[in-house]
Amino acid sequence: MPTKSGKSPLARNESWKNISLNGELFERETNTMPQWAGSCWYYLRFLDPNNSSKFASESSIKYWMPVDLYIGGAEHAVLHLLYSRFWHKVLYDLGLVNTKEPFKKLVNQGMILGNSALIHRKIDDGGYVSNDLKDKYKTQSIHIDISFVNENNELDIELLKQKNSDFKDAEFEYDKIFYVEREVEKMSKPQYKVINPDDICNNYGADTLRLYEMFLGTLEQSKPWSTSGIIGVHNFLKKLWRLYFQENEIIVKESAPNDNNLKTLHRCIKKVANDIENFSFNTAVSTLMITVNELTQQKCTSKSILEPMAIIISSFAPHIAEEIWQQLGNTHSITSCNYPDYDEKYLHDSTKIYPVSINGKLKYKIELPTNLSKEEIEKEILADQVFIKKLNGQKPKRVIVVPGKIINFVL
Secondary structure: OOOOOOOOOOOOOHHHHEEEEOOEEEEOOOOOOOHHHHHOOHHHHOOOOOOOOOOOOHHHHHHHOOEOOEEEEHHHHHHHHHHHHHHHHHHHHOOOOOOOOOEOOEEEEOOEEEEEEEEEEEOOOOOEEOHHHHHHOOEEEEEEOHHHEOOOOEEOHHHHHHHOHHHOOOOEEOEOEOEOEEEEEEOOOOOOOOOOHHHHHHHHOHHHHHHHHHHOOOOOOOEEOOHHHHHHHHHHHHHHHHHHEEOOEEOOEOOOOOHHHHHHHHHHHHHHHHHHHOOOHHHHHHHHHHHHHHHHHOOOOEHHHHHHHHHHHHOOOHHHHHHHHHHOOOOOOHHHOOOOOOOHHHOOOOEEEEEEEEOOEEEEEEEEEOOOOHHHHHHHHHOOHHHHHHHOOOOOOEEEEEOOOEEEEEO
């Protein structure tokens, strides 16, 4: 406890404070700084952690600083950023660092929100009232454990009384069903809505948890947790596995890929790489899902497609990707592989499916080469037997062709 003299507990520890070294008496420093002082300059020590004479050498500081990217939660990063900048600017004024600012870019990731369950206590006469009847009374909202509530917001009163002694003798007013109120709020233990990541990992695997958190929404956005959404992501990983295995036997072959396989892979390589650079991890996961669906529909078994696909997905689901990688016969870790490069020639379609309209109404669709001019497109359509039948002997008065988009004939 504090003393009248103002000495800290450390300063009052005489046996620790006074020390003898080589026959000489010394007194240890007891005026210690708070943990913020240590946590606000760690990025500088990381540059040269084994340096025993300086916190970092001038060459290390010149090479590495400033930090390119700082990612942190808004609540923590506000204070940490304030103190780090203060600390860094002092070091700059002392000539010990080479930049006025420590960080180039800050990204605040959003919080994962929890789904609260609230019941309403009647203030005047006690007892609890169903959410659909609460307007009849003056009430106070109280959080309860979400495990007592089903997906239809119906409270299991008997289970609540059995598990929570505070409600053992409480009265509950309701018509047939007692409904709770739901709110999406910051996760909180006192409000009974914290999700234990260990439980998710035990039931679905760490890859599912990683993917789901990225798939929930943009990095900066606060996002509500939904355990039901976990199942969809888990099913995606099962579908990914089935690209490589059937009945636990690997089905990947050394066969040559077709054009559709190559187009699907190279579009995925480019899109996911761009999304990672832009911190758009949710759209990257969406692209992976689309790619797996397309390769499944194409019945792709080519190793030249599925091996780089494993590398792409390893950043998002490292455990299953590593297992696939080893099963493909590789002896080194997938983490040592370079991200694959895309080939521009596979990103462009050689054909386009055009919607063909007559008097503004869609009549049918036709697939044509993408390199045709307006005149060539018109010529191809007018020679098409399906289109000739659609005209019913009439002749077009006007032709509207927008290459790559629409074809419309006015009769």
